[in-house]
Amino acid sequence: MTNYTISPDVASALKSFSLPEKLGFGLVLAPVMYSVEYADGQWGKGALTPYGPIEIAPGARALHYGEFVFEGMKAYRAGVAWPNLFRAQDNFERLARSAERLAMPPVPENLFFEGIDAVAGAMADFIPTGDGKSLYLRPFLYGSEPGYLLRNSNTFRFMVIANPVEAYASGPLKVAIERKDVRAAVGGVGVAKASANYAASLRASNSTLARGYTIALWLDGAEHRYIQELSGMNVFAVINGELHTPQLDGAILPGITRDSLVTLARHRGYTVVERPMLIDELLQQIQSGTCTEVFACGTAAIVAPIGVLGDADGRDHIPAAVDVVAQELRQALLAIQERRAPDPFNWTRDVSRSSRD
Numbered sequence: 001m002t003n004y005t006i007s008p009d010v011a012s013a014l015k016s017f018s019l020p021e022k023l024g025f026g027l028v029l030a031p032v033m034y035s036v037e038y039a040d041g042q043w044g045k046g047a048l049t050p051y052g053p054i055e056i057a058p059g060a061r062a063l064h065y066g067e068f069v070f071e072g073m074k075a076y077r078a079g080v081a082w083p084n085l086f087r088a089q090d091n092f093e094r095l096a097r098s099a100e101r102l103a104m105p106p107v108p109e110n111l112f113f114e115g116i117d118a119v120a121g122a123m124a125d126f127i128p129t130g131d132g133k134s135l136y137l138r139p140f141l142y143g144s145e146p147g148y149l150l151r152n153s154n155t156f157r158f159m160v161i162a163n164p165v166e167a168y169a170s171g172p173l174k175v176a177i178e179r180k181d182v183r184a185a186v187g188g189v190g191v192a193k194a195s196a197n198y199a200a201s202l203r204a205s206n207s208t209l210a211r212g213y214t215i216a217l218w219l220d221g222a223e224h225r226y227i228q229e230l231s232g233m234n235v236f237a238v239i240n241g242e243l244h245t246p247q248l249d250g251a252i253l254p255g256i257t258r259d260s261l262v263t264l265a266r267h268r269g270y271t272v273v274e275r276p277m278l279i280d281e282l283l284q285q286i287q288s289g290t291c292t293e294v295f296a297c298g299t300a301a302i303v304a305p306i307g308v309l310g311d312a313d314g315r316d317h318i319p320a321a322v323d324v325v326a327q328e329l330r331q332a333l334l335a336i337q338e339r340r341a342p343d344p345f346n347w348t349r350d351v352s353r354s355s356r357d
């Protein structure tokens with residue numbers, strides 16, 4: 001028995017779905033979605049329905065004022081028959097913190113997991129089992145009340161959509177250092193997974209791609225000297241054999257993969273240093289060979305090597321090693337996520353089976 005309603009069309013939507021050969025990242029949509037609404041100070045009853053367009057008031061604050069927060073997480077089925085989630089509690093807590101930063105009501109824990117479990121459970125048979133493949137889950141919360149007065153909505157909607165995916169990036173990333181635009185500043189909403197941050201990054205993302213690079217590297221808003229993160233990933237550098245990563249400065253997103261790598265690397269005997277990292281110092285360290293490797297991490301990409309850091313002056317900085325430490329940590333992390341290795345940190349948990357009872 002479930003506490004949410006399951007639309008009669010869900011069974012036929014699932015029946016007519018098949019996993020295509022080429023998954024990409026976000027190209028293939030799960031045929032089901034979960035939705036629950038908030039009005040008059042309380043949450044209603046959730047529903048699992050076929051995936052499809054939703055109605056939204058044209059004046060909704062989510063559209064005009066960016067009253068929109070989301071999460072990205074994965075369900076894996078590589079080593080096991082029934083899917084499992086990785087650090088889902090952390091995604092729940094981060095969504096609550098993101099909502100709090102935008103003064104939106106938090107999604108109650110039971111509804112968050114109801115939505116995740118409903119979609120992942122319904123999709124269990126379609127979660128790809130190949131190495132690094134998974135079901136990417138995208139929970140999101142938005143303000144649905146129309147109005148131009150700058151305050152929060154009184155009505156909200158929480159939804160979960162999903163995509164069977166392969167790992168986000170193939171091959172080493174070509175990173176472009178963004179020296180002009182700023183994505184997030186201390187005191188702003190960078191710490192939240194808020195759509196506004198991604199809007200701020202779009203112009204640089206476009207010029208990055210136009211210059212033949214993959215993704216922008218952001219610097220701090222005040223001085224433009226300190227490394228923040230990539231548009232959707234945190235960053236690590238191997239310096240004198242130690243792992244260095246920008247400290248959580250109140251502007252960057254506290255990545256769950258970042259935190260997992262800090263823990264995992266320490267467990268494997270690495271020294272991990274979280275500190276303010278000057279971009280020009282890092283570039284010098286790459287040149288002198290003190291910094292041997294740079295890599296990125298996030299739910300989508302897991303751990304992605306960085307092959308080159310391109311500066312605004314047109315110079316490319318190429319670390320001596322690509323995907324050495326990154327590969328070691330990716331394999332170790334993925335083995336836990338895919339339940340091919342013991343999980344000493346208690347990071348994984350089964351998707352609830354209630355949708356199948």
Ligand SMILES: Cc1ncc(COP(=O)(O)O)c(C=O)c1O
Nearest residue numbers: 232233234253255256257298299
């Ligand atoms: C801006 C930004 N930084 C970092 C990350 C990595 O966070 P996580 O490891 O929790 O996916 C993401 C992706 O969610 C992101 O969007």
